[in-house]
Amino acid sequence: MREHRDFLAIPDFTTDELYGVFDIADRMRAGQYDKKPLNGKSLAMIFMKSSTRTRVSFEVGTYQLGGHALFLSPRDVQLGRGEPIADTARVLSRYVDGIMIRTFAHQDIEELAKYADVPVINGLTDLLHPCQVLADLLTVRAEFGKIDKIKIAWIGDGNNMANSWINAAYRFGFDLDIACPEGYEPADHLLERAQKHAKVRIVRDPAEAAEGSSVINTDVWASMGQEDEQKERERAFKGFTVSKKLMGVAEKTAIFLHCLPAHRGEEVSADVIDGPQSRVWDEAENRLHVQKAIMAVLMGQESVGG
Ligand code: CP
Ligand code: NVA
Numbered sequence: 560m561r562e563h564r565d566f567l568a569i570p571d572f573t574t575d576e577l578y579g580v581f582d583i584a585d586r587m588r589a590g591q592y593d594k595k596p597l598n599g600k601s602l603a604m605i606f607m608k609s610s611t612r613t614r615v616s617f618e619v620g621t622y623q624l625g626g627h628a629l630f631l632s633p634r635d636v637q638l639g640r641g642e643p644i645a646d647t648a649r650v651l652s653r654y655v656d657g658i659m660i661r662t663f664a665h666q667d668i669e670e671l672a673k674y675a676d677v678p679v680i681n682g683l684t685d686l687l688h689p690c691q692v693l694a695d696l697l698t699v700r701a702e703f704g705k706i707d708k709i710k711i712a713w714i715g716d717g718n719n720m721a722n723s724w725i726n727a728a729y730r731f732g733f734d735l736d737i738a739c740p741e742g743y744e745p746a747d748h749l750l751e752r753a754q755k756h757a758k759v760r761i762v763r764d765p766a767e768a769a770e771g772s773s774v775i776n777t778d779v780w781a782s783m784g785q786e787d788e789q790k791e792r793e794r795a796f797k798g799f800t801v802s803k804k805l806m807g808v809a810e811k812t813a814i815f816l817h818c819l820p821a822h823r824g825e826e827v828s829a830d831v832i833d834g835p836q837s838r839v840w841d842e843a844e845n846r847l848h849v850q851k852a853i854m855a856v857l858m859g860q861e862s863v864g865g
């Protein structure tokens with residue numbers, strides 16, 4: 560077994576290591592990083608769900624670091640025809656230096672990581688979307704110069720993004736208010752763990768969450784795999800649209816974040832996502848920088864933390 564680390568969830572890294580990842584990512588964004596830590600290395604990218612940002616940022620990022628990325632869809636690889644995840648993990652490990660996967664059940668990525676002999680990176684599961692929230696935190700740090708001692712609001716579904724924000728609060732200790740309708744709460748076990756380290760609350764009123772917040776976040780009401788619940792969710796999330804009025808309850812300097820893709824007129828109004836407080840394009844760009852930093856650490860020689 561080759562020694563390696565995975566990135567399946569934000570707490571897989573210590574707080575110090577995460578700050579180290581952000582420092583590398585900032586240098587990359589500023590054009591101050593010209594090393595090629597992935598020289599001669601390959602990343603397998605398995606996508607069991609659609610993607611624009613994740614696919615392009617990982618592929619381009621690998622290339623920019625001197626490596627090569629392979630896009631593997633279930634239509635083309637045997638995994639889609641039922642080859643076990645464990646076998647896929649063992650075989651890919653004989654060819655590539657890292658595996659990024661976007662899939663449904665979180666236990667599938669854990670299974671992949673268990674049998675892989677190379678680093679596994681989470682490109683989204685039903686439970687978590689850690690690379691996205693790292694990009695979001697990088698955006699927050701660029702805006703406010705810090706990611707602790709700040710209040711952040713999540714408005715909407717207690718989904719993979721909300722769960723990753725909870726994991727981020729666990730590591731960084733910022734205040735996090737999650738406004739969601741009953742029945743759409745985030746994962747209990749993540750919430751309970753984070754609440755030991757940070758003020759994380761579930762509230763029912765979006766305005767209560769927005770009040771005093773420097774960051775207002777939302778995401779689609781029906782995630783990938785929940786398309787048949789769209790109508791029922793539209794009813795449940797009535798009143799949860801991030802509107803100009805809701806932004807007005809937040810801090811004057813507050814920014815709006817959305818991992819994208821967005822549905823204007825549903826979870827966010829067009830005047831907010833396309834307005835002056837929106838940072839969604841920087842947020843999308845930061846996927847590239849932060850994932851390059853993660854790959855440089857896990858697959859290259861870059862080190863972070865103590
Ligand atoms: N935000 C995000 O992960 O986008 P994609 O689904 O396009 O990868
Ligand atoms: N919660 C969304 C995020 C998409 C990037 C989903 O899982 O579809």
